[in-house]
Amino acid sequence: MHNTNLAVENHAHDLGQRFIQLFGGSPRIYQAPGRVNLIGEHTDYNDGFVMPAAIGFCTRVSIAPRHDRKLVIHSENYSEQVEFDLDRLPAARARHWSDYVIGVVQMLVRSGKNLGGANLLVDGNVPLGAGLSSSASIEVAVGYALLDLGDRALDQTELDRTEIERPKDDRTNIDRTKLALLCQQAENEFVGARCGIMDQFVASHGEHGKALLLDCRSLEYRLLPVPGDVALVICNTMVKHSMAKGEYNQRRAECEAGVRGLSKHLPNARALRDVTPEDLEAYGRELPDVVMRRCRHVIGENARVLQAAAALELGDLQAFGNLMRESHRSLRDDFEVSCSELDLMVELAEQAEGVYGTRMTGGGFGGCTIALVQVDCVEAFKRTVQEGYERSTGCKPEIYVCSAADGVGRLA
Ligand code: GLA
Numbered sequence: 001m002h003n004t005n006l007a008v009e010n011h012a013h014d015l016g017q018r019f020i021q022l023f024g025g026s027p028r029i030y031q032a033p034g035r036v037n038l039i040g041e042h043t044d045y046n047d048g049f050v051m052p053a054a055i056g057f058c059t060r061v062s063i064a065p066r067h068d069r070k071l072v073i074h075s076e077n078y079s080e081q082v083e084f085d086l087d088r089l090p091a092a093r094a095r096h097w098s099d100y101v102i103g104v105v106q107m108l109v110r111s112g113k114n115l116g117g118a119n120l121l122v123d124g125n126v127p128l129g130a131g132l133s134s135s136a137s138i139e140v141a142v143g144y145a146l147l148d149l150g151d152r153a154l155d156q157t158e159l160d161r162t163e164i165e166r167p168k169d170d171r172t173n174i175d176r177t178k179l180a181l182l183c184q185q186a187e188n189e190f191v192g193a194r195c196g197i198m199d200q201f202v203a204s205h206g207e208h209g210k211a212l213l214l215d216c217r218s219l220e221y222r223l224l225p226v227p228g229d230v231a232l233v234i235c236n237t238m239v240k241h242s243m244a245k246g247e248y249n250q251r252r253a254e255c256e257a258g259v260r261g262l263s264k265h266l267p268n269a270r271a272l273r274d275v276t277p278e279d280l281e282a283y284g285r286e287l288p289d290v291v292m293r294r295c296r297h298v299i300g301e302n303a304r305v306l307q308a309a310a311a312l313e314l315g316d317l318q319a320f321g322n323l324m325r326e327s328h329r330s331l332r333d334d335f336e337v338s339c340s341e342l343d344l345m346v347e348l349a350e351q352a353e354g355v356y357g358t359r360m361t362g363g364g365f366g367g368c369t370i371a372l373v374q375v376d377c378v379e380a381f382k383r384t385v386q387e388g389y390e391r392s393t394g395c396k397p398e399i400y401v402c403s404a405a406d407g408v409g410r411l412a
Contacts, residue, residue, distance in 0.1 A: 011060075012412040015123060019062040022074055022081075023119040027062035028149065032141035032408035034058065034126035035133045035202045036234055036370050037361045038211050039320075039327050040305040042335055044196025046255050046298045047217040047271035049305035051224070052198055053232065053404035054206025059124035059137040060411065061145045066117035073101055076123035086115060093191055100138040103190030107182045108146060115146060127398070129240035131367025135191070136199035139183035144204075144408045147174050176204040176407070177219055194249050206407035213309045217273060224312045226404050230356070233373045235349065235385055236398040237341035239366030248363055251294060251335065258295040261287045272298040297335040301327060321357025321372060325350075328359035337364030341393060345369045348388040352381040 012029050019027040033054035040050035066072070069086040075097055082098050084090070089106055093099040101122070108115060120142070126134035180200040187193050187200070197219070202212055210223040226232070255272055263269050265283045272295055280299055284292045304323045311319035328346055332338040342360040346369055349358040354377025361370040373381050382399050389397045 008411065015060060015062050015121065016412065018076070018123075019064070019119075019121045022121060023064065023072070025064045025119070027064045027119075027121065028145070028410060029060060029062045029412040030141050030145040030148070030408065031058045031060045031411050032137045032139075032144065032203045033206055033405050034137050035199055035206070036232055036368070036402065037198065038232075038370060038372075039308045039324055039359070040198075040301060041327065041331055041359075041361070041364070042251060042255075042337065043298055043301050043305065044198040044214075044216040045194070045252055046302075047273035048298060048302040049309075050196075050198045050214050050216060051211050051305055051308060052202040052206075052214070053211040053226065054202050054407050055132065055232070055234070055400075055402045056405050057124075057126040057132060057134075057137075057400070057402075058405075059122065059126060059134065059141045061138075061141040062121040062123075063145045063149055064119050065149060066119055068117045070117045071101075071105065071120065072118075073098055073120045073122060076121065086117060099191050100135050100186070101142050103186030104139050104143045104183055105146070106190055107186045108143065111182060113147070113150060115150060118146070118149060120145070127236060127400075129367070130236050131241050131362025131364070132234070133199040133203065133362070135187065135193075136183065136195075136203045139186055140179065140200055140203040140408045143179050143183050143186075144174060144410075147179065148172050148410065172410075177201070179408075180204040193245055194252055202407065204407050206405060208406045209404050211312070211404055213305070217271070222309070224309060226312075227315060227317070229375050230317065231373050231375050231378050232402045232404065233349075233371045233378060233381060234361070234400040234402055235345050235369045235371065235389075236400070237339075237345055237366055237368065237389075238395050238397055239339060239341045241363060241366035247337070247365055251337065254291050254294040255298060258287060258291045258298075261291065262295070273302060275299055277303070293334040293336075297330045300330055300334075317356040317372060321355070324357030324359040324370075324372070331360055331364060335364075339365055341366065342369055344392055345385065345389060345397070348385045349381070351388070352384040353377050355381065 034057040035052045037052040044050050071084045074081040126137050128134050183200040184197050212221050214221040308320050308323045349371045354374035356372040358371035
C-alpha cells in the first residue's frame, strides 16, 4: 500500500513537472478510472441492472486556469495540442480525441456553468478500443476537473504538498450522478455514440474493493465487496472493437422494436426492464426471431445480475461464476455480440485452475474478457491463457490483473 502511494505521488509529481514545462503555472491533477463489467451486459440502455467495477487504469487531467477565454488541451497520448475559444466552440464533433473533452465542455456550458479559460494536460493508460471505457474516463476526469476548478480559486502551493489524499465530496460539492449523466450526454449528443449510463456512472462512483450494483432506471446503487482473495483478470483479445458502433446502435434499435411489439400486450412496458420471462414466453412468438432473441438476452441478463448480487453478498463465488458463464452464452448466441477471439479466450480461461467464472465484458465484437480467479492461481492462469491464445491466433494477448478501484477524484 505504501509503495502504491509512493508511485502515485511520483507520477503526480512528474505530471506536474510536465505541465509546468508545457504551460508554466502549477496545476491541479485529477484522475478518473476505466471500468470492467462483471455482469449485466447491454442492459443499461434497457433501464436494467449492471455490475461494473472501476479499475486501476485511468485518465489523468492536469489543469490550471488562464486569464483569457481559451481552452488549450494537450494530449500526452497523441503528442498533440489543440486550442479552442470558449465563445466559439465547435457545434459538431471532429472525429478527433478532443471530441470527448469538447463534448463535456459543451454540456457544461449548456447546463449553465460559467467556465473560464484553462490549460489542460490529458494523459491516460486505459487501453484504447479494448472495451474498458477509456472514453468515459476522459469525460469524467475532464468534467470533474472543470467543475472543481470552477468552484474554488487555485491554490498555487498545493502541488508542493507531500501527502496525497482524495478530497471528500463534501469539499468539492460535486454531484457525481449529475456528472455521470452530463458525460453520457456528451457521448450521446456530441460524440455520437448511443451508450448507456454504466461507464460514466462507475467512473464517477466507483470504490476501492467494491463492485457496484446499479439500477439504470432509478440510478440507485449498492456497493458490493469483492472478496480480497479474488483477482479480476482482464484478457485483451487485441481485436479492437471500434468499428462496432453501427452494431451497437442496431442492437439498441432491436431492443426498442421488442418493447414496441410487446407493449401491445403489456401497455405499461416502457423498456425491456418491465418485461418478465413469463411475458416473453407468452408473447415473444409474435416477434421476429432476431428481436425475440435480443429480448431473451436482456430479460435473462437482468435476472442474472440480481442473482449475482445475492451470490456475491453471500460470498458464493461458484454461483456467481456460473451466472457469468450463462451471461457469455447468452451474449454469444442470443445477443450475438461476441466474436471467435472472445469465445476462444473464454474457453481457454475455463481450462485454467482456480477460475470461478469468465465472460466477455463491455460492448463486444472484440475487446476483453473478464475472469474471476483465485489470487494464488493467477500466474498459472496467465500462462495457460497467453500460450493457448497465441498458439491458436498467432497474436499475443495482454492480460491485466486488477482489483476494484476508486472513482474520479483529485490526485494533487
Ligand atoms: C458499452 C456502453 C455501455 C453498455 C455496454 C454494454 O460499454 O458504453 O453503456 O451499453 O457497452 O453493456
